[in-house]
Amino acid sequence: MMIRALLTSLLLLLPVSPALAQNWALDGMDPVSYGTDNAAVPGRSDLVTLWRGKAWHFASEQNRNLFEANPGAYAPGLGGLCVVALSEGRSEPGNPRYFVVIGQRTYFLRSERARARLLADPQQVLMRAKAFWARMNP
Structure with a gap:
């Protein structure tokens, strides 16, 4: 034992x-x-x-x-990809150490700078990111 x-x-x-x-x-x-x-x-x-x-x-x-x-x-929203990159039409992995919780969902970002960009206009950035995500995942 x-x-x-x-x-x-x-x-x-x-x-x-x-x-x-x-x-x-x-x-x-x-x-x-x-x-x-x-x-x-x-x-x-x-x-x-x-x-x-x-x-x-x-x-x-x-x-x-x-x-x-x-x-x-x-599970992270948008597959754990960086929300800001998605909003700009790119698919880049998010970093689990940079995140924002919006509503009940956690979203990842690639950097602190991207996190600041999301927080500056969360509704607009998230809307564009979700639209690009939907085109990537029909």
Whole structure:
């Protein structure tokens, strides 16, 4: 029993392989914390659930339970792409560390500068981004 606990502890300290990390949703950030804490909070390696082929990490058991009850509500809007880039007619990945919560949805941006642009006119930027997104995903 003691050996098993020791081995488990050692496994948690090992670096994550690049192959596994590629399947991490949101670079390991907790998707629930964006709305509840208004922060990009790193998830724990021992609180994970699989959804849509990705490993989603959580900061607490409560957050994992909330996500598992309704994962679509916590997934980032517009596929996690940068809202400002989409509004300009480009598809660029958003960075899970730069985000804005509008309504009940979390949107990602590529940089702090893009975040400031979105916040300057959220309704207009989001409207243009959604229109471009709809053309990309008929």
